[in-house]
Each structure stands twice: as structure tokens, then as C-alpha cells.
Amino acid sequence: MDTSNLKKVDIIFSKVDNPLQILDKALQKSPDDIINEIIDSGLKGRGGAGFPTGLKWKFTKNEDSDVKYVICNADEGEPGTFKDRQIIEEVPEKIFIGMALAAYCIGAKEAYMYLRGEYNFLKKDIIPKMEWFNNEIKNRGLDVTLYLRSGSGAYICGEESALFESMEGKRGEPRNKPPYPTKAGYNNKPTSINNVETLVFVTMIQHLGVEEFKKLGTKDSRGSKVFSISGDTPIPGIYELELGMKVSDFVREFGDGDTKAVQIGGASGFCVPRKNFENTIIGFEGIPTGGSVMLFNSSRSMYNILHNYLDFFVEESCAQCTPCRAGLQQLLKGIEAIKRREKPASYLNELIKLSQTMKVASKCGLGQSVANPFVSIVENFKEEIIF
Amino acid sequence: MAKALINLKINDIPITVEEGTTILDAAKKLNIKIPTLCDHPDLSVAGNCRVCVVEVKGARYLQAACATPVAEGMEIYTNSQTVRQSRKHVIELLLSEHNADCTSCSRNSKCELQDLAAEYHIFDRVLLDILDPENLIADISSPAIKKDISKCIHCQRCVRTCEELQYVSALAVIGKGAEQHIGTFFDYPLNEVVCTNCGQCVLHCPTGALTERNYVEEVWDAINDPTKHVVVQTAPAVRVAIGEELGFAYGTRVTGKMVTALKRLGFDSVLDTDFTADLTILEEGTELLTRLKRALVDKDPEVKIPMFTSCSPGWIKFMEHLYPEMLGHLSTCKSPQQMFGAVAKTYYAQKKGINSKDMIVVSVMPCTAKKYEAQRPEMRSSGYQDVDYVLTTRELATMIKQAGIDFMSLPESDYDPLMGESSGAGVIFGATGGVMEAALRTAYEIVTGREVPFKNLEITPVRGFDGIKEATIKIEGTKPEWSFLEGVELKVAVAHELANANKLVRAIKEGKLHYHFIEIMTCPGGCLGGGGQPYPVSWEIRQMRAQGIYSEDENLPLRKSHDNPEVMQLYEEYLGQPNSHKAHELLHTHYFPRKKYLN
Known part of the structure; x- marks a missing residue:
């Protein structure tokens, strides 16, 4: 382990003796001071999209509105991602502190955790802890209340605007942007929506200090990140690692000696073939991820893997926009047709063109990102797709 | 600012x-x-x-x-190249999941998707055909609307129409991914759900996914059946819209040409729904005055004020589903279409010496809900189904084209006698506020003996396209028998689009608003914007049709329903007085509470 170029980190799950002291300490600062610290830290959203957290808070704070909201996005649905669940189970108070601080900074009185429907079994633990926390912040004179909301199991509701629709009791379909959530989010009010892990980092930056956080990572990818590691690895699980590592270093640590490809960023992420391990970086300067990294060894059929991803998306597209709804079905049925020799191998080029249209013309991130796995698998493993 | x-x-x-x-x-x-x-x-x-x-x-x-x-x-x-490629892909994707058997589609040559496919030269389709064969079975359960999801392009215009304009939400998006489709409450057939049959979804659908139930062939069969005497009635709003399908500008008045065309199609008698619109005014006006007397003089706690109009069958079904406890507020008058059917198969048949069973009554309506209304079991006062077939404006235009008639060059003709005469008051039924205006022209005169105090009889506060309109008319100088109304400020309101109607009814139910008489029309702009009118539709087009309607009113010699001599003849020879026993048998109906989501 010591020879590894990977740096394992213990920030997110670290035990803090009296976490409420972090809150007390932070509340002595002004909202602007906290926001500037978060901006200075370089913290980017840990859900995958990587928007600078401090800026999001600043934009929301600057909106002129009596009502604003904080939302913790706990709709962890990307295939291969399972780290938020453990964070919620192990260090919920750190999430709550992050939510309370976000509310304090932007001027919100209500902060919601939107929990994935499949995680409803966690509610029995979260609710009493949330009640305890609400009491604690009330005792501190902070006019913020935390609430819990449940999703119903649609992948698309992890997309922020679909999440708002879902919270409003409507069908979870992404909205047109602009307006962005910082201007018009939940109930069309300014809303700061952050991933579970992001909020914990906010708490821990307050605890450890900006400089400690900045010591980790690279210029574009500050700090560490919790990874959900699965697939052909002898040691699957959840690991917090410093950002900016090479895929080759990652594979040396987690691979089984026979890794032929690594899928970074879940089903909507990119597939990196062995030949590119050395020159690919995991981080915002390379391939960003919400935490999912899947390793595949030579026993795996990349056709089956792609088929599996497409199957998932065909089912989970909200289906409102044409490129995503019909395009996905075309990609899935298209590779099946090629496999069955009903379409020539050259039809793959048509499908790649189609996936490029899906990338630029779809309404939300789901349709826009399908080209990532499709093109990266098809171009790197063409023989496996055709034959 | x-x-x-x-x-x-x-x-x-x-x-x-x-x-x-x-x-x-x-x-x-x-x-x-x-x-x-x-x-x-x-x-x-x-x-x-x-x-x-x-x-x-x-x-x-x-x-x-x-x-x-x-x-x-x-x-x-x-x-740009990227834009063009994306646009072509989007169109081809829509076609790949579309039942593109255009020649068997009633929107053939009037389809927005077809137009785009032609414009972007989608001749060689590259992508796979992914239409689910299960979708090929259309829902024809409703007598008014056909739903064929194999033609659906998932644009959700129907869903937004049903929710935003009509506050009905009979249509909604169901499922996700490849399973996503536009459906009804638990995918029940359309005739079993809250659908009001208004047809606004049909009017707003870009393709043939939602269309009217077509009865053109049935009507041809009737016309060509020598044993049948086939009469046709035309609703007020048809005459300012059918021209649009046949080469005229939006809102052109083509009444005389339409009558000629109907005669050339072979109808035995061409009559006017405006005639029964005038009749409706006498029945509904009398009902209103009776209700006011019961409320003001008899202090009858049972009497329901305000009274709502009942001409618009979509609105009736809306009330039956959403406000069943308020059905007593609806006028018991049938709609002009159904009054026509009942009178045609009794009075007209008698006068003409025809056996009612040998009569076929065809309506031409700007409306799809009328197709449903005609089949309601209550609508058989003549002993037969009073109105046999209902065609939309669009369907009549189809028949005219099929018959090879050059509509633009047709001479003009008058409606046939007995039930063909109408006043301007009957014509304005086709625009929102028209029934109210017509009713006030008559009721005010019955009560005071004088014309309504508006220049040229134009009651402007109830005209125009505001969603909810209000007016107050002070009644002064009453005739002795109406002295209980002396000094009363008659408060009226008008709403069109069911979403506006809903706001009004809710406020009344909650006791926030108080009126005596309220006109409701289901469709935006009233019947001129009905679900059976020509494509496309917008407020500009509705405005042009409204101008057509009001100019028709202005140009008619008779402006008030009670001046219609054929209506008076009908009372003298057959019905007696307005709201008489006979009138109640033929011209009035009752309503049934329904459930919120299902029939």
C-alpha cells in the first residue's frame, strides 16, 4: 500500500467528537465569510457535474427573495454509486450541519433532504436524528428547519429540476434552463441544491480549515472524493481518495491484474480502455465522476455492458424529449440489430452520429451524457460490439 | 415599467x-x-x-x-450544420416511433409532422422502425374523440391543453422511458374517464393522435337512403369558420354559401341551430325570471341562484364530475342542438307530415362534445334519438370537398322555413358572452317593455376575450307584473375555458362571489374556438371569427330572440308558453352526478 501513488484520505467519515462545535464555530462568521471560504477552497459539487459550491451559494444569496430553499440531493441513483448511502448512515450530523450552514449563508429557513425512494429504509434512523438536530439549531436561535422528502424511484429525479418537480408533487421531468435553480428552483424560489458529500465537505472545511482542504488534489480538482468502487476488483467498496490520480495508479491499487477497461462516472460516464490508463486522470481536468468507478476484466463482454447501460437508460429516460426518448431506443435496438447481422457494421457510424445529436439536442443531462458511454465503448471495443 | x-x-x-x-x-x-x-x-x-x-x-x-x-x-x-443534423435526426426519430401510414390518417395533408418531414426531405429513413405494434389499437370508446397513440409524438400539447385551458386533466403523461405514453386515469378508455369531450386536445394536437370520431360516411348513407327525410342544422359558429377550410380568410362569413352547399349535398331541409338558440333564450330567460321571483318574492330557500347556462355540453359534464353538488344551479334548458332535435322530430315532422322514425337529424357543430351530448340517454324526447349524427365544421368541409363543390363560387341561399329563421341574438351564441347578451336583450325587454340600455343593443361589457367578464344592469321602470325586480341590480358573469369557469364556480361555492346569472362556454372564445373548428387556432384567429359573428348580428334585420317569428309560431301552434308543460317535456333536461375521475 505504501508504494501506491494513491492517497487515501479520511475526512468524510472521520469521527468528530462534538460535531455541533463545528456549527457553533462557523455561525460566528458572517455568511459572506463562509461563502468566500468555500469559494477559496475550490470545492466543486461532488454529485458529478462539479459546479463550484461557493459560487452556487453566492448566486442564491444574491437573489432578492423572502423565501429561499436549501436542498440536499440524496437521490443517489447513478448505477455503481453507493457512497451517499454510507455517508447518510454513518455521519448524518455532518450533512445536517452542511445544510444548516447553507441555509444560514443564503438566507433560507427551510432545508430539505430529498432521499432516493430505494433508501426509504434509512428513514427510521434519519428522522429522529433530524429532529434532534432541528432542536439543537433552534436552541442556538437559528431560524432553519430541516425536512425529509422521499423520491419514488425514478433515476431522472436526481436531475435537480426534475427533483424540484417531484418535490412539488408533479411528474419528475426536467425543466428548461434558464432559469437556473439559484434563481428559480423549488417552488420557483431561489434554491441551492447540493449533493450529500458536498455538504459534508462544507462542514469539514469549516472544521479543518480551507488550507488543509486545499493541500489535497490538483488545481482543477481540489480536495478528496469518496469513490464507490465495484466490478472486477478484489476489494470493492467505498474509499475516499485524493483527486487527480491517474487511472493506471487506480487500477494498480484496485484491479485484479486483468483489468481491460474502467468505467468512470457510472452508466452515464466514460469507458477508459487499458491503452489509455496511463494518460487519463480522474478529476475535473480529466474524467469527472460522482463517485462511481467500475472495473472490468477480460472475462467481460463490452457489448453486454453497453447493452446493460442502454437498457437502463431506455427505462429511466423521462421520455419527454425526442432525442433521449427515441434516440435511446434506437441505440439499443441498433446494436442488437448489428449483432444479429440485420444491420451492417457501418450502421454503428449512424448510431454514433445519432448519439452526438442526443448530446447537443437533448433537454437535460441524461440525454446529453448518453453519448459518453456509447461512443467510448463503441470506439474502443468495436469488435466486441460487432462480432 | x-x-x-x-x-x-x-x-x-x-x-x-x-x-x-x-x-x-x-x-x-x-x-x-x-x-x-x-x-x-x-x-x-x-x-x-x-x-x-x-x-x-x-x-x-x-x-x-x-x-x-x-x-x-x-x-x-x-x-448551421449541427442544427440541421439535429433537426433532421429529431424529425426522423419522431417518424421512427410514428405510425406513418399517412394515407389512412384523417390528418393527412394537415399534419405538422408530415409538413416537417416533407420540408426536411426525410425520404430515406436510416433509423429502425421502433413503433410498438401494441399501440396500433386506437381507443374509439368515446363517441366524440378518437385516441390513436401510434400517431402520438409525445409533445404533450394535449396534456397541457387539458390541464391549463380546461382544468380537467383527463389526459396525462403515464410511465417513463420506452413505456411513456399519453394516457388517462389508469388507462381507462376515454368514455369512462373525466373527459368532457371538448375536443380542445384534438384542436391542439399536431398529428392524428387525437381526432374527432368521424361520422361522414354515416351521413352520406342517410342522405342516400330514399326512405329517410334528412334535415341538417348548423350551429352559429360554423358559418364564420368553415370558409377557412375551403379557401376563405379566417373568420369570413359564408352563411349563404354554406346553405347552398348543404342543399347541393342532398339534405332534404337545411335549417338553423340559431332558431333554437332564440328558443333557448325564451326558455332560459323565463327560467331565470322564475327563479328570481321564487328567490325574491316567494323567499323559497330551495331555489338556486346564480343560474348557469347549459348550452355547452363539455361544461355540463365538467359540472357533473367536479361540482355534482351544484347541479341545481344549471339551467334545465337543453342546448340549442338538442332543442332542435326534439322539435324537429315532433313539431317539424308533424307540420311536414313525416313519421319521426323516418327522420334523420344531422348537426353541424364547431364542437366534439355535441357528438357525446347527442348520445346521452336523456336526449330522446321525441321517442327516438333526437339528433342522429353530429359533424364538426371540419367534417362538413370534407363532405363539401368530396362532393366536388367549388365552395368559393357558390351562390348564396336562405335557410329553409319552419326552423330556419334566426335573429342576431341567436348568431352571437357562437362567441363568449353571446348567450348572456342575447338573454339580456330579451329579459330586460320582457321586464321593462324597453330595449336594453346599450347603444345599438351591443352589451359590450360581456364581449371580448377576458377569461371572466362581469356586468351589472340596474332594472328600472318595470312592468307591473315584474315590479318585484324594480331597482334590482342584476349581476351577471361570463367565463370561457373551463379553467376560468372553475375559478368562478369555486369562488361562488366558497361564497366569495355573488351573481344572478352566469354564462359558461367550455372552449376558449366560446363556440367559435370549439374543438370541432378548423386547424390551426390562436387568439388572432378566434378574434377574426368573433368579428365575423358580431358583424352577422349587426347585419340581420332581427336582433332579439323574442322577435323571431318562427319561434313565436312554434309557441302559438305547439308549445304554448315558454316553460309550459310541453316545453318542459321537449326542451328541458336533468343532470347526473358523476365521480371525480371516472364516469
Whole structure:
């Protein structure tokens, strides 16, 4: 382990003796001071999209509105991602502190955790802890209340605007942007929506200090990140690692000696073939991820893997926009047709063109990102797709 | 406050527009056409079809022109290679999941998807056909509306129409992914759900996914059956819209040509629903005055005030589903269509010496709900189904074309006698506020012996397209028998579109608003914007049709329903008085409470 170029980190799950002291300490600062610290830290959203957290808070704070909201996005649905669940189970108070601080900074009185429907079994633990926390912040004179909301199991509701629709009791379909959530989010009010892990980092930056956080990572990818590691690895699980590592270093640590490809960023992420391990970086300067990294060894059929991803998306597209709804079905049925020799191998080029249209013309991130796995698998493993 | 101005360039052409303008509207100002499908001027923005995507310099993704507001310094390209490729892909994707058997579709040659496919030369389809064969079975359970999801392009215009305009939400998006479709409550057939049959979804559908149930062949069969005497009635709003299907400008009055065309089609008698519109005024006006007397003089606690009009069958079904406890507020008068059917198969048959069973009554309506109304079991006062077939304006235009009639060059004719005479008051039934205006012209005169105190009888406060209109008329100088109304301020309201009607009814139910008499029309603009009218529809088109209707009123020699000599003859020879026993048998009906989601 010591020879590894990977740096394992213990920030997110670290035990803090009296976490409420972090809150007390932070509340002595002004909202602007906290926001500037978060901006200075370089913290980017840990859900995958990587928007600078401090800026999001600043934009929301600057909106002129009596009502604003904080939302913790706990709709962890990307295939291969399972780290938020453990964070919620192990260090919920750190999430709550992050939510309370976000509310304090932007001027919100209500902060919601939107929990994935499949995680409803966690509610029995979260609710009493949330009640305890609400009491604690009330005792501190902070006019913020935390609430819990449940999703119903649609992948698309992890997309922020679909999440708002879902919270409003409507069908979870992404909205047109602009307006962005910082201007018009939940109930069309300014809303700061952050991933579970992001909020914990906010708490821990307050605890450890900006400089400690900045010591980790690279210029574009500050700090560490919790990874959900699965697939052909002898040691699957959840690991917090410093950002900016090479895929080759990652594979040396987690691979089984026979890794032929690594899928970074879940089903909507990119597939990196062995030949590119050395020159690919995991981080915002390379391939960003919400935490999912899947390793595949030579026993795996990349056709089956792609088929599996497409199957998932065909089912989970909200289906409102044409490129995503019909395009996905075309990609899935298209590779099946090629496999069955009903379409020539050259039809793959048509499908790649189609996936490029899906990338630029779809309404939300789901349709826009399908080209990532499709093109990266098809171009790197063409023989496996055709034959 | 004036809006800020935004400077931008579209295809390198500079333009300045107000803040908040969409890219689509900015392009329109430059006469640059950007294709659309999910966009409709009556509805909220969806941005889901993606056919209007354009390139914005510096943006990672293409933007939907219909949904993206302009920003300072934007440089937009509406015809770049990426845009063209994306647009062609979107159209081909829609075709790949579409039942593109165009020749068997009633929207053939009037389909927005077909137009785009032609424009973008989608001749060689590259992509796979992914239409689910299960979708090929259309829902024809409703007598009014056919739903064929194999033609659906998922634009959700129908869903937004049903929710935003009509507050009904009979249609909704169900399921996700490949299973997503436009359905009803638990996918029950359309005739079992809350659908009011208004047909606004049909009017707003860009393809043949939602169409009217077509009865053209049945009507041809009836016309060509020598044993049948076939009469036809035409609703007020048809005469200012059918021309649009046959070469005339929006809203052109073509009454005389339409009558000639109907005679040439072979109808035995061409009569006017306006006649029974006038009759409705006498029945409904009398009912209103009776209710007011019971309330003001008899202090009868049972009497229901306000009284709502009952001409619009979509509105009736809406009330039966959503406000069953308020059905007593609805006038018991049948709609003019159904009064016509009942009188035709009794009085007219008798006068003509025809056996009612040998009569076929055909209606031409701007409406799809009338198809449903005609089949209601209550509507058999003559002993037979009073109205046999209901055609929309569009269906009649089809018949005229099929018969090879050159509509534009037709001479004009008058309606046939007995039930063909009408007043301007009957004509304005076709516009929102028209029934109210017609009723006031008559009721005020019955009560005071004088004409309504409005210049040229134009009761302007109830005209126009405001969603909810109000007026107060002080009744002064009453005749002795109406002295209980002396000094009463008659408060009336008018609403069109069921979403507006809902607001009004809710406020009344909650005791926040008080009126004596309320006119409700199901469709935007009233019948002239009905679900059976020609495509397309917008407020500009509705406005032109309204102008047609009001000019028809202005130009008729008779302006008040009680001046219609044929109506008076009907009372003298057959019905006796308004609201008489006989009138009640033929001209009045009752309503049934229904459930909130299902029939």
C-alpha cells in the first residue's frame, strides 16, 4: 500500500467528537465569510457535474427573495454509486450541519433532504436524528428547519429540476434552463441544491480549515472524493481518495491484474480502455465522476455492458424529449440489430452520429451524457460490439 | 415599467428585442422561420420536441428556441450544420416511433409532422422502425374523440391543453422511458374517464393522435337512403369558420354559401341551430325570471341562484364530475342542438307530415362534445334519438370537398322555413358572452317593455376575450307584473375555458362571489374556438371569427330572440308558453352526478 501513488484520505467519515462545535464555530462568521471560504477552497459539487459550491451559494444569496430553499440531493441513483448511502448512515450530523450552514449563508429557513425512494429504509434512523438536530439549531436561535422528502424511484429525479418537480408533487421531468435553480428552483424560489458529500465537505472545511482542504488534489480538482468502487476488483467498496490520480495508479491499487477497461462516472460516464490508463486522470481536468468507478476484466463482454447501460437508460429516460426518448431506443435496438447481422457494421457510424445529436439536442443531462458511454465503448471495443 | 432592451444577432443579423423575448420570437421578428412542434401559442412552454434547437455561440449544447430567452450579445445560428443534423435526426426519430401510414390518417395533408418531414426531405429513413405494434389499437370508446397513440409524438400539447385551458386533466403523461405514453386515469378508455369531450386536445394536437370520431360516411348513407327525410342544422359558429377550410380568410362569413352547399349535398331541409338558440333564450330567460321571483318574492330557500347556462355540453359534464353538488344551479334548458332535435322530430315532422322514425337529424357543430351530448340517454324526447349524427365544421368541409363543390363560387341561399329563421341574438351564441347578451336583450325587454340600455343593443361589457367578464344592469321602470325586480341590480358573469369557469364556480361555492346569472362556454372564445373548428387556432384567429359573428348580428334585420317569428309560431301552434308543460317535456333536461375521475 505504501508504494501506491494513491492517497487515501479520511475526512468524510472521520469521527468528530462534538460535531455541533463545528456549527457553533462557523455561525460566528458572517455568511459572506463562509461563502468566500468555500469559494477559496475550490470545492466543486461532488454529485458529478462539479459546479463550484461557493459560487452556487453566492448566486442564491444574491437573489432578492423572502423565501429561499436549501436542498440536499440524496437521490443517489447513478448505477455503481453507493457512497451517499454510507455517508447518510454513518455521519448524518455532518450533512445536517452542511445544510444548516447553507441555509444560514443564503438566507433560507427551510432545508430539505430529498432521499432516493430505494433508501426509504434509512428513514427510521434519519428522522429522529433530524429532529434532534432541528432542536439543537433552534436552541442556538437559528431560524432553519430541516425536512425529509422521499423520491419514488425514478433515476431522472436526481436531475435537480426534475427533483424540484417531484418535490412539488408533479411528474419528475426536467425543466428548461434558464432559469437556473439559484434563481428559480423549488417552488420557483431561489434554491441551492447540493449533493450529500458536498455538504459534508462544507462542514469539514469549516472544521479543518480551507488550507488543509486545499493541500489535497490538483488545481482543477481540489480536495478528496469518496469513490464507490465495484466490478472486477478484489476489494470493492467505498474509499475516499485524493483527486487527480491517474487511472493506471487506480487500477494498480484496485484491479485484479486483468483489468481491460474502467468505467468512470457510472452508466452515464466514460469507458477508459487499458491503452489509455496511463494518460487519463480522474478529476475535473480529466474524467469527472460522482463517485462511481467500475472495473472490468477480460472475462467481460463490452457489448453486454453497453447493452446493460442502454437498457437502463431506455427505462429511466423521462421520455419527454425526442432525442433521449427515441434516440435511446434506437441505440439499443441498433446494436442488437448489428449483432444479429440485420444491420451492417457501418450502421454503428449512424448510431454514433445519432448519439452526438442526443448530446447537443437533448433537454437535460441524461440525454446529453448518453453519448459518453456509447461512443467510448463503441470506439474502443468495436469488435466486441460487432462480432 | 418598460422592459430592458437586449441586443443580439441571429444568423449575423443584428436585432434589438425586449428582455424576456424567446429566441423563437426574436427570429420571427426577422422573418426567420424556426420549425416547432411542441410549441403552441395557447399553452405554456414545454421545450420537449427539440425540433426548434438552435446554436448559441459559446454554449456547449444547442438551445430550444421556444424555451430560451435572449441574452445580451447572443450570437445565434438557426441553420448551421449541427442544427440541421439535429433537426433532421429529431424529425426522423419522431417518424421512427410514428405510425406513418399517412394515407389512412384523417390528418393527412394537415399534419405538422408530415409538413416537417416533407420540408426536411426525410425520404430515406436510416433509423429502425421502433413503433410498438401494441399501440396500433386506437381507443374509439368515446363517441366524440378518437385516441390513436401510434400517431402520438409525445409533445404533450394535449396534456397541457387539458390541464391549463380546461382544468380537467383527463389526459396525462403515464410511465417513463420506452413505456411513456399519453394516457388517462389508469388507462381507462376515454368514455369512462373525466373527459368532457371538448375536443380542445384534438384542436391542439399536431398529428392524428387525437381526432374527432368521424361520422361522414354515416351521413352520406342517410342522405342516400330514399326512405329517410334528412334535415341538417348548423350551429352559429360554423358559418364564420368553415370558409377557412375551403379557401376563405379566417373568420369570413359564408352563411349563404354554406346553405347552398348543404342543399347541393342532398339534405332534404337545411335549417338553423340559431332558431333554437332564440328558443333557448325564451326558455332560459323565463327560467331565470322564475327563479328570481321564487328567490325574491316567494323567499323559497330551495331555489338556486346564480343560474348557469347549459348550452355547452363539455361544461355540463365538467359540472357533473367536479361540482355534482351544484347541479341545481344549471339551467334545465337543453342546448340549442338538442332543442332542435326534439322539435324537429315532433313539431317539424308533424307540420311536414313525416313519421319521426323516418327522420334523420344531422348537426353541424364547431364542437366534439355535441357528438357525446347527442348520445346521452336523456336526449330522446321525441321517442327516438333526437339528433342522429353530429359533424364538426371540419367534417362538413370534407363532405363539401368530396362532393366536388367549388365552395368559393357558390351562390348564396336562405335557410329553409319552419326552423330556419334566426335573429342576431341567436348568431352571437357562437362567441363568449353571446348567450348572456342575447338573454339580456330579451329579459330586460320582457321586464321593462324597453330595449336594453346599450347603444345599438351591443352589451359590450360581456364581449371580448377576458377569461371572466362581469356586468351589472340596474332594472328600472318595470312592468307591473315584474315590479318585484324594480331597482334590482342584476349581476351577471361570463367565463370561457373551463379553467376560468372553475375559478368562478369555486369562488361562488366558497361564497366569495355573488351573481344572478352566469354564462359558461367550455372552449376558449366560446363556440367559435370549439374543438370541432378548423386547424390551426390562436387568439388572432378566434378574434377574426368573433368579428365575423358580431358583424352577422349587426347585419340581420332581427336582433332579439323574442322577435323571431318562427319561434313565436312554434309557441302559438305547439308549445304554448315558454316553460309550459310541453316545453318542459321537449326542451328541458336533468343532470347526473358523476365521480371525480371516472364516469
